[in-house]
Amino acid sequence: MKKTITAVALLAGSVTAFAQGQVAMNDYTGSPFSIEIFQASSVAASTVSVTYGGYTGFEQQGATVNDLPVAGSTTYTGAPLSTGYNIELLAGVGSGLTLSQLSEVSGSEYSAWFSGSGGGYWNAGTANPTIPGVTSSTTAVTLAIAAWSSTYSTLAAAEASGVSGVWGISPTASETIGYGTVLPPSLPSGITSFSLATTVPEPSTIALGVIGASAFLMRLRRKH
């Protein structure tokens, strides 16, 4: 009787697991994985033209995975990211990890972007970054994508700047990473489109501002 290791996952494309701690980083083309990243700046909500599978239509920016027109999709008001932004893979060995448990994956930083209707999609070519610590074909990892302005040399520098809208991180998602005979999978579908973070002032900062403004107004009233 033949002992056959089914390759259902493999044949399903690159959605599921495959190879030696590697994951395919391609977005937009040649992959079932497809997300957009947007700036945080607030402008009028807009639509983008999308051609996919021979169908041309319109959708609100930042639709969900695979990017076909989807009812109820999130509307992002920022422009799609393009030249001037970097992306990087964050990963941790284990399923369902929190963002604080993930680390930047060495060699997974990319700065090329598709243009035109591909705006907001990064172009990592055919890269398969290696995720450290994967030792078997049943090892699961948790992944996320970080994006930041290339004004800052690293994600950490962008975060530390305290400037609003210069960095952002996708939702996290887990998948089983292959090893040896198993090919690199696409990024998991749980990683969805996102926009750069808007820095919200701390409540204490807001309170101080209110106190300051009140004092200023009282001084004005006294003068009059």
Next chain:
Amino acid sequence: MLLSALLGALGSVSVIAQTNVYSLNAVGYINVTLLPGYNIISAPLIASPDNTIKTLLNNTNAQYQSGSGRSGQYALVYSYVNGQYVTDQADYQNTPSGWLNGGTNTINPGQAVFFYNPTATNMYATFVGTVPTGSITNALAPGYSLVGSVVPVSGDILTNSISLFTNGQVTGSGRSVTADEIYTYAAGVGYSTYQYSASGWVLGTTVTDPTLANVYSGFFFYNPFSTTNNWVENYSVQ
């Protein structure tokens, strides 16, 4: 089944008249069918000018893609280099190779790659070149190797009369066994795993030798030991 008719072997004789030196080479071609989905393929010929992907699988006429742009479907080639996959993608607009990364990775005799056909129909290739001759050793290093025969043979890889690939390794027994493994692959089906034992190669519970479906079929070899396992093949033109 060895050096089958697929080779269309034209025996090419080159003569250096002044010295009466004769060189007899087996030159031929292999027709390769790339089924929808994943295929492990090897190229057991010495092609000209080289055995790179751009030579063997030239895509300048978009032969390995369907459509273009975002709606296109693109073939992928996964080479296995130092235990890591390196991917190239068909892209006819990327001249002169027709491959996104230049098609510079090789499929030399003895090597194999994964070819992903993203369409629902077969793709095809024709490999043209010289059959390697003499005693050739394919060194199977510790860990996984994605390999094929260095000469165009199919069927039983141990008893094809030109292979000396009988030196599998095994230690221990039962659940604690450590042994060489061979993973053959069939598109649309998946892997079949052979493990070496004191009785020979075993598929499931049956003692049977690994077989290759085509002369261009490749497979994974897993060497769990710290020393290299040599696969020696010996072919000479008759």
